[in-house]
Structure formats: structure tokens, C-alpha cells
Amino acid sequence: MAQDPVCNMNVDESRAGATSIYKGETYYFCSANCKENFEKEPEKYVKETGGHEHSHH
Numbered sequence: 916m917a918q919d920p921v922c923n924m925n926v927d928e929s930r931a932g933a934t935s936i937y938k939g940e941t942y943y944f945c946s947a948n949c950k951e952n953f954e955k956e957p958e959k960y961v962k963e964t965g966g967h968e969h970s971h972h
């Protein structure tokens with residue numbers, strides 16, 4: 916199960932309404948509408964999770 920980064924809904928990869936590849940990662944969306952919002956401002960929705968590499972503050 917993937918998570919729609921726009922509305923935070925759980926999305927089944929095989930039933931996703933839309934997908935987008937951003938920085939080599941595939942994102943799954945419940946609908947094309949969420950994908951559009953994501954593509955307008957992907958950085959707003961993509962959160963750096965895990966602390967690999969970017970650990971300076």
C-alpha cells in the first residue's frame with residue numbers, strides 16, 4: 916500500500932488513480948486531481964523521511 920502524498924489517503928498501487936515519478940521515486944495518487952496538485956508543487960508534498968545524507972543543521 917502506498918500513500919497519496921497530497922491527501923494522505925492510502926492508495927493500492929495496482930488501483931491508483933494516477934502515478935507520478937519525481938526524483939526517481941514513484942508516487943501514487945487516489946485521483947488525477949491529486950496528481951495535478953502534486954505536480955504543481957512537488958516539494959510541498961515530498962517530505963524527506965529518514966536521515967540519510969542530509970544530517971547537517
Ligand SMILES: [Zn+2]
Pocket residue numbers: 919921922923924944945946949
Ligand atoms: Zn488523493
